[in-house]
Structures are given as structure tokens and as C-alpha cells.
Amino acid sequence: MEKPLTARIRPDGEAVDLKAYERAGGYQALRKALLEKSPKELIEEVKDSNLRGRGGAGFPTGLKWSLVPTGDGTPQPRYVAVNADEMEPGTFKDRLLLEGDPHSVIEGAAIAVRAIEGSAAYIFLRGEYVLAAQRLRRAIGEAYAAGYLGKNVLGSGCDIEVHLHISAGRYMCGEETGLLNALEGKRANPRTKPPFPVASGLWGKPTVINNVETLANVPHIINNGAEWFKSLSRSKDGGTKLYGASGKVKRPGLWELPMGTTAREILEEHAGGMRDGLKLRGFLPGGASTDFLTAEHLDVKMDFTEVQKFGSRMGTGTIIVLDDATCPVGMTLNLEHFFAQESCGWCTPCWSGLSWAERILQAIEDGRGEDRDLDDLEAITKFVAPGNTFCALAPGAAEPLQSALKYFRGDFERHIREKRCPWPS
């Protein structure tokens, strides 16, 4: 089984340096992109590969790139923003690439810059990823020194700059338009769409925003072709996927597997199943902002379409497992606390609804719940539904809440009835 994303990653945890990266075929794709292929061809190749965005929403990457207006009279400069904010609870996949193989992200970003005939990429890194920052900084330096970045890259006549921006924390910075504001040194409130960032993004210029994992795939696609990429997958979406598992499984971790691997295979084979004495009660398939699924859904193929059929989303593909010794109400409270705390405060349903939901859940967990609370929680999930809010943060918050109310309703009711949390704390 090919594992293009992780094949180079060193078992000792050190980063792949430029030499090693080059030895493993690194920057060949950039060379090709600059010297052999036209920007249009790059976009076509990525389109054909069925690469879908790994940031959680699964937007087709080639299509996104193709929406950038290029040619005479279109706005210049154009930018690429690399979304390395990774703050979705339960998600720890981009970190591996950033720390372990930073050049793959830089090369992917550089190719993206070329594809949109842009001038620069900004890597937006969350502040807590200190090691990743060191390694990215070093790698960017190496790439400049080797002529993979800077002026007239590889004699192509193209200039490609890559800048590292280190953020100061906030989940909202990962939302693509919040990220743009944050990069501009502003509050990371989301921006109005349309216009989409591909038309008006950073400093009002066309900007493509892609996730780290998305971009790390790009050099491989350019090197090996769209057909190869599709062949890696067990699903319609191309490529491999970094899947993870956390919670009380035997071997929590991260694995590169064919896109479309089932949740069962991930949890039972790779994560080794539940810890002894525990049973799986439910799982969030791809981070905090996805709906709970339960044991009966374990055979779902983890990709962008299949998981949706069961009312959830693949999201970031990093599974969080709820076991039967852990309180589902407490877990939901923990999740909603996170979302309420990270609400940017721009739109009413989010800032009011999530803080209310958190307080209700806290009351239930503390044994102060009332019968009507579940109705109110239900109502809040509808209140913050997609379209009702300004961005996807609050609808994301509704997903675990609404599904918890569905699958673990009895637990909620028991808390209210018994006026306490039945789980030993």
C-alpha cells in the first residue's frame, strides 16, 4: 500500500530536511510545475485527481483553483494561504506533516501559487505548534537557499514567496475567511461571501485557501498523475487520507490509509479496538464539529460522501471515541464549552445560542437540569443550523449536540431525573 504523505516521515520524530526530501524526489513536482506544465495543466491535473480539501469541508481542490480569475486585466497579486491552524478538537493530523515533512507542505503551496499564477503563499500556523514553526522556518530557509523559492525560481521567470505567519490562537482563524482577517492583522471575524476568497481574499486580492494535508498531496499528484492518485483510494474521492483515533482505544494514533477505509478498520485494526473492559458507545468521525455516530455505523466508509449518508461528516477524519464508561453529557458539555468559548461574537445565534447551550448542559451535568432543558437544547441546535449563522462554526457546534440528544437521550434524561451525573467523576 502506497503512503505518499507519510512515507518519508522519520520514525525518530525528526524533520525530513531538504537533502532527504530531494533524495526522495522532493521539488521535482515544483520543477515540473514551473518548467514543463502550464498553470492550466496543473489545475486540470489536480481536478482530474479528485483531490478534495482535507480541511473538513471536502471542496474539490482543482475546482477551487480554477475559480481564481487569471489573464489580462484580472487582479494581481494573487495569494495562497495554507491553513495550518488545526484547532478542531480531536484533530492532530496536520501537525504530523508540518513537523515531520515541512517541505512537502512548502512544495505543495509553491505549486498552488504557480497554478493560480500568484506571487506568494502565507502559511498560517497556530501559535502552539512551536516545533512546527521551527521546522517550517528552517525548511523555508532551505528552500529559499536552494532556489525553490524567491525570485525567478529554477530559472522559470516566476517569483514565489512563502511567508510563515504564526497566529495567536482562536479556532475561528481556521475558518477560511476568519483566517484572511487574522493574516491581515485584524480580528478573525468571518467575511461576507460572496465574494469568495478566490475573487477577493487577502488584501482584497484573489486568494486560494487550502489545508496542509490537501497541499501535501499536490506534489505527488503532479509527479505521479491524477490516475495514480485516484488509484490510491477506495472511494470516489482521490488519494490516501490521514485518519486518526483518540479516546479510550488501545492504540490511539494516526495512519495514512486509502481514502474510504471504514471506521471499523481504523478503530479495530489500526487503533486496536477499545481498551479492555470498555465498549464503544459512539464516535465523532472527524473532529468536534461532526455528528456522533454509534457502533451500528462502524462500517461506514470514511470519505466525504459516505459518512454524510448517516447524518454525519468525515470532517478531518480523526475519530474521537466515546466509551461506555464516559459520560456522554459531560462530553457534549466539553464540546459545547469549546464552541461557545471560540464563538467570534459576530452573529447572534452563535454567541447567544452556544453560550446558552453550554449553560444548560452545565446545569444538567451539575444536577440542576430541568425537564424543558432538552427542548431548549433541541431548539438551539435548530437556531444555529447552517444558513442561520454567518459562518460554519455554530452549525458545527450543533452537530455533536443534536446527535448526542438523539443517541444518548436517555443519559440526559437520567441526569435530569436523578439530579446528578450518574458517572463517577
Place this chain on the structure above:
Amino acid sequence: MLTPEEQREIEQEAASYPERRAASIDALRIVQRRRGWVSDEALADVAELLGMSPAELESVATFYNLIFRKPVGRHVILICDSVSCWIMGYTKVRDHLKARLGINFGETTSDGRFTLLPIVCLGACDRAPVMMVDEDTHLDLTPARIDAILERYE
């Protein structure tokens, strides 16, 4: 007054953006790295350097959670309170930390050694519970391990 090094570093960051104010977060981080936190005076100085008003910069500074607008201890402990860590025993670790340090979240030990803050998911969920002390990430925490870790920070 910003030191010449601070100014130089901020200018360097500012150079990588087409607008100076884009460097505001970088600049606040630069100041904080050297001073531990961002005082009102430092904030005003940074604002001036970047052509912003203090209120504009404060509006940015208070949005982000890693900008400290109050003094902190010599070491800042960020303990992950997000879902995977919670499942894996965050509560016990937190309570142990609080008891051991004798402080609550947002507080600094009386000897000025530690400030304790919660933080959202640190992206190491497979090694939960997790915390950061200054720039170091500590994995697989247990109450017992915490004591040993804290020893390392004077």
C-alpha cells in the same frame, strides 16, 4: 519604549506583508516573547509603530487568547481542556495541577513561578492528556508525571 531589537524584529515581520498592520499579531507576540506579556505601554508603542491606534490594536489583542494583557509568571502552563484530553483524564490532571500549585485558572503562583491557563486542543489527542509549559509540549500526563515535569521549570 520598544527595544531596538524588538523594533527590528517587528519591522522584519511587517516587511512580509503589503500592509503594516498585518504584522500586529506578530508584533504583539514579539513583545510578549521578551517580556512575558503585553503591557498597556507596550501595546501603545506597537500600535504607533504599525500606524494603528491603541484601541485598534487592543481590539485585535483581546480577540486572541495567546496574547497576555496581564502579567504572567515565569512559566505559563497551558493545559488542554478539549474533548480527547477530557475523555482521557483531563479533570484529574487539572485538579492535581491546581492543588499542587495552589492556584486557579488565570492565576499566578505567589512566587511568580507559574501561571495556569486552559487551552483548546493542542493537536496531540493520541497522547492525551496534554499540556504545554512555555514552548514544550508534555504528553500522556498523569498526576504523578506532572510533579516531575514541574520540577524542570524554575
Place this chain on the structure above:
Amino acid sequence: MATIYIDNKPYDADPSRNLLDVCLSLGFRLPYFCWHPALGSVGACRQCAVKQFKDEQDTQGKLVMACMTPAAEGTRISIDDPDAVEFRRNIIQGLMMNHPHDCPVCDEGGECHLQDMTVMTGHDYRRYRFDKRTFRNQYLGPFVNHEMNRCIQCYRCVRFYRDYAGGRDLDCFALRDIVYFGRREDGVLESEFSGNLVEVCPTGVFTDATLKQHYTRKWDLEFAPSICAHCSLGCNTSPGARYGTLRRIVNRYHSEINGYFLCDRGRYGYEFVNSPLRIRDVTWQGGVIDGAAGVERLSTLLAAGKVIGIGSPRASLEANFLLREAVGAANFFAGMADDELRLVRRILEIMQSGMASVPSLRDIELSDAVFVVGEDVSNTAPRMALSLRQSVRQQPIRSIEKLRIPVWNDNAVRDAVQSAKGPFYIASPYPTRLDGIATEVCRAAPDDIARLAFEVAEASDENSPAGRIAAALRNAQRPLVVSGTGLNNAAIVEAAARAAQALGAALSYVLPEVNSAGLAMMGGGTLAEAMEAVRGGAAETVIVLENDLYRRAPAEAVDALFRSARHVVALDHLTNGTTARADLVLPAATFAESAGTFVNNEGRAQRFFQVFIPHGEIQESRRWLRDAMLAAGRIEAEALDRLDGVIGALGRALPRFARVHEAAPPAAFRLVGKKVPREPHRYSGRTAMLANITVSEPKPPEDPDSALAFSMEGYSGQPPPPLIPFFWAPGWNSIQSLNRFQEEIAGPLRGGESGVRLLVPNGAGQQQAGVPPAFQPRNGERLLVPVYHVFGSEELSREAPAVASLAPGPYLALSPEDAKALGEDTAEVSIGGKTHRLPVLVISGLPEGVAGVPAGIPPFTGLSLPAWGKFSRMP
């Protein structure tokens, strides 16, 4: 026009607008918060949700925010859809989660948009049962009170203050449900537009701090349509009074002038009306006499002959005209400083010549390249500065046309435009608050500013500053030149006109005072001539109308005038140098206690009406004069009793005022047989408020001068715009009820905008002043230019306590170089033969050889500035 369907009925809609705007224009009751007609849409509050359907078949639909959705052809929406209704109710529930239940003690109560919207959505039961978040409030200065617990996070305040008005000290802090809107620390709000927060905030976070001193609910105030008396722009206002005192001023929308906003001088200057300095009694040589005796005295003086009258640029046309009638046209003098009068007359000539078109403030807002020639607009005509701030957005907005972002989509436009600004050039001797938006600023002495503008008119070389300005204006679609009387320089006025004419730009002049244009149009001699007449013995009695001559001429000259006159009569509101010297002082009604007409800097005549009946002997100047004329046996004064009679006579006597009567309907105007009530229909206490005087409720006072009644009874629909005392509509108690009074949102008021432009271009007018020689600095002397202060330079607002608290004291402004050379905190300077020792204020950017003194602030009142000042020790 597009056809859109609202709850299955077709309507015509302008596709360039958004659905909220369209629905409100059509009269639908759709609640909203974050949207503001002047600030556009940002989609934050989510209150305006409606259901949108793809087509007739679509029965599901989806919720959209009306304010964020264009009214495109074929759009189908439902306002009444149960999901939409439910969602809107839930939004209010969310907003009310933390909102205190303090309406009874909240200053906003009774005119609160949040109250209105809560009622509109039918939210009446709060399911939220937890603690509310609380905040600490800030001291924000004398104008605006802060009560953050009432905040609903609609972001309007910062969008107005920061994005629209360019203020930089108010912002939002933190996030989630604890966003804090305020300053970084307690302190006076810096923007001279801060008072608009009171109206922009849909709840009681920002309220009028001066109203708080004598608080009255909106429904208990009596209002009249009025015109701001504190600069030459003529912003429309709605003052409110109770118990015979003026309580506050709010904006009265005029689409061509002030739109939705006022400046703080206009909003808070009103307090002079309640000042302890008010003259309420008639006095004769220091002793109080009654009104009849006062009339008697004046009539005797009139009958004795040898009387001259000195009019005033802050008095109405009608008052000035009555004075002119009383003393005879030949004995009427204009009451402005002589050079100022000359300048204003020249400006009127230019405006009438057709050299350039005269823009309204709305036109100024839409200008796309601007050259400000020697006028500190932020301080002399603040509301114009707010319009100018919008002008720099025009070219950048045009440049993003390809993105097809509707202009109302405010944040999208701002994100796309970023910090780009259109061409904006300022020539000024000292820094101004508009410098921050300027492309280029030229600091120069007044004559050099004139030289620059003359050069702009001729320029061809794009590499010179003048050439760049000329090119920017020439390449623009709606270029504009702004100038004015601020520097009191004829060459500047002339040069601005030349530049505007040469570049095809519109031309706007700022004039000194509210009725400078009206007075200058009325004719009359100069002050020097008046003094000459008295000195020569041709006149023995001088009647000074609402004018402190010590602000018009040097004290020695005025003293001399008063010494040589046998009798001085002063009619005024407040005691001042002139009233102190007068034998007969007659207490004159202020703008709020009288009706009349002001002519603004566009030459637009606008009517203001009496808000309340003052205490004491106070009456309108024109009535004092008319009563005295009658008593003196002047039968023609019979016809000058009522305002309409005065206006008619004015038009007949001076044909250039023939159209003044069109400014507002006459007193006989009735709507279904009724007058327009000054009081809201909930006005309380009418039967009780005079019970200490008489227990039987007296008949409301008559108002012979207008179609307005001192009553809550009368016509309850929408009156014609010049007669709208306040904005209110069923279900809309707040200022937002304005939506109900417009033909379309942000468009003219129903019935057409008020005011008549009196100056009709006639093609006459020759260039007068030529290019002045270059400014030559002098040794040991500095040219003292007037430095204007929005708070302090204007005469009447100076006496409003809140405004006065922000006015500077006297100072001498020096460049850093001069200050250094001087090396002291105070400096001694002689001007016009007098020596002053003053604190030094360092202003960087003052050109060499130039210094500044605060305009209109003692001891520099009455001096003709700029003037050379001699320093005892200055190189």
C-alpha cells in the same frame, strides 16, 4: 425595476438594493439591527431573516438574511413563513438573553429600537434562566453616556464611529457573548461625531449625556422642525423641549444635507438656550422694565430718527429684514467684519456666476476627487467633513466593479477595497483631522495656498504638486473643490473658483455662520460705514440685532462706536460685551423659541420653527422690532405681524428672496383641516404641568406663525417634510421610524426635500483678486492664522456647558522650530497694538513664518485674522 414576490404577491423592486431595504420601503414590518441605511449590511444580527424560495414549486425554501440578499428579478420570499417568524423571535430571545430588564430606568425607553423589535417579533417570554453577563461602564466624556450591559452586539457603533466617521478610539474588544464596545480606557471620545452613537445604537448603551441632566422621555417632549444654528451647513434638527427648557437635539433627516448624522457641536450646542447667561428681562440702562415699556423706549428711539441697525449672520432672514424695515434700507448694516462681508459677497457672486456647480453634502459624499483649499472643514463645517470622508471611497469602490459587490454589502466592499483611497488633496497652514485620508497635504501660508490653487487651475505638468492635483480632478467623474472663508483670504476664494472652473469641478464654500449667506444677500453697509455714520453724527441710535460686535471688530473700534452713539439697543439671547454696553436690552428668542429662515452655504433657504414658548419677557427679535414700529406709528408694520407676512414683504422688497416662502408651507396650511402637533400623542402631564398656576387646563398656546400646534392633537399622518417635528410611526418609536417617512430607504422624504436654493446661476462674475505674491516670512514676526476649534470657535455653542468643557483656552500655536527657538512655555506677542502672554502650543507642520491663534476664543475675538504678530524674542 425587477419584480419580486413577497408572500406570493408581486412587487416592483430596485434590483440594486437589498431585500430588507426593499421590504421596508414597501412598508413591511421586518425587524433588523445591524443594518443601517447609511452604513449598509453586514449580516451580523440575523434579525432580518426571511424565507427564500427558488421558484413557485419550491415549498421548502431556506432562511436568508434579507439585508444580505439582492432584490434580484424573480426573487421569491416570505416574511410570514412560520419558520422565519419563529427564527426572528428566537433572535430577539438571544439578544435579550443578557439584556437587563431596565426599560423603566433606561434613557432609551420609549424610543428604543430593541423595544420596538421585541414587540414586532412577538417575543414575550424568556426561556433563558441563567445569569446575565455584566460589564463595567466607561466615562466617555460630556456628550455620551455608556451602559454596556444593554449591548446586543450589533456592531453598529464601531461601524459608524470607526468605519464611517474615521474615529480611532472606540472599538470592540474580546469576543463571543462578551464583546465590549468602548474605549481602551475611560476618556472623552475623540470624534466630533460621537453623538451619533446615541442614534446609531439601537438600544440604550450610548445615550445623550446632556439629556440625562434634565431627562425627558421622547413622548413627553415637544418638538419642532429646526435648523442647526452652529455653522453654515444648515443641518436639519429636531430639538425637543419640556417645561420651557430645551432638552436635547436629534437629527432630522434631510437626504441632501445631513442625511442620518449630525456633528457634536450641532447636537450639543443647544444647551446655550438654557444658559444662566440668558437675557430674560428687558433692561433700560441696567434697570429691569417690563416688555411694554421696552417697546415704548424702542419706539421712541425709532421715532426720534437718526437710527441705524446692525444685522447679524446668526439671526434669521426675517429678523434682519425687520431691522432693515425698522431703520430703513439705507441705515441697515450687515454686522459682519468688513473683510468677511466682502468675502461672503464675493462667494455668493461666484456661486451665482455659474463658474462651477454648487454641491449639496450628498453630492460631496459622492465626489470622487477632492481638493480642499485652505479650509479646516472638520472644525468650521464638521458635517461636511463627514461627507468628505465618504468621498475617498468612491474611486476604490468603482475599481472593484468587476467583483459585482453591491455597494450596500458593506464589509465585502471594505474587505475588497481595503485601505485604498481616492484622490484627496488638502492645502492648509496647519494639520487638519482630514489629513489622515489625504493623498497629499500641502502646508502653506494663506497666500501660498491661493497660489497653489491658481497653479492647479493652469497646471499641465503632472510632476508638480499642482499638476498632480489637477490631473486627479480632471480624471475624476465627480471632482470637487472645497474652500471657504476660514482663512479670510480673498485670493483663496478666487483661486478655488478658478481651479473648479478650469477642472470642471463642483465648488463648495464654507461660510462663517448659519445665516452668513442670507445676511450678505440682504445688502446693507459695512460695519466700518456704520461706525462712520455714528462718528460723523449721521446716526445717534444704534440697534444691534443678535450680535456681539466685539466679535466683529477690534474692541477699541467697538468701544468708540458705543461711546459716540447716544443710544445703543441690543436684542440678544445671552449677555455679552455688546449687551453690556447697551442702554436698552431686549431679550431675544433663540432659534428654538422662534421661527424663521436661514440660508445655508449652498444658498438654500430653510425654515425653522418655534419649539417651545420661553419663560420671561423673551420674544422673537422681529416681534420686538415690529411692536416698536407699530408703537411709533408705522402702519406698514401691521402686515409684519405673522411670519408669512414678513416673508411676503421680504420677497417683495428684495426679489432675490422671492422664493423664500417656498421653504415651508404657510401657517394657514392644514391637513384634513388640522395642524401638525408638536407633541407625540402620548405626551403626558398636560393637565397637571401647570397645576401650580391654575388647576383648569389652559388652552394650548396659539401659533400664528406656522401650521404646527403646541399640542398633541392634530393631524396624525405624515406632514410635508419641512413640517415634520419628530419621527414616529405606529410600532416604530425610535429614530428608525424614519424609514416610514422616506420614499425609499435613504432617499428623499416623502413629499420632497425641504428648502429652496435661492441662487440661480446668471453667468455673471469676473475674476477679481489676482495671484498674490508669494508669502514672505518676517523677522521677529509671525503671521497669525486663525486655528478653528469645533468646540469653542463658534459663539453660541461656546456657552453650552458640555461643549464649553472641551473648548481650548487661549494659546499661541508655534511650529516646533519656533517653539524651540523661543525656548519657553509661554510667549509674548503683540497684535494690533496689544500684547498678550500666552501658553505655547506646538503644532508641527506650520509653515515657516506662520503661527496660529485659536479662532473665536478670547482674546482673539474681534481681531481680523490672519494678522502679523510681533514677538519680543523670536528670530
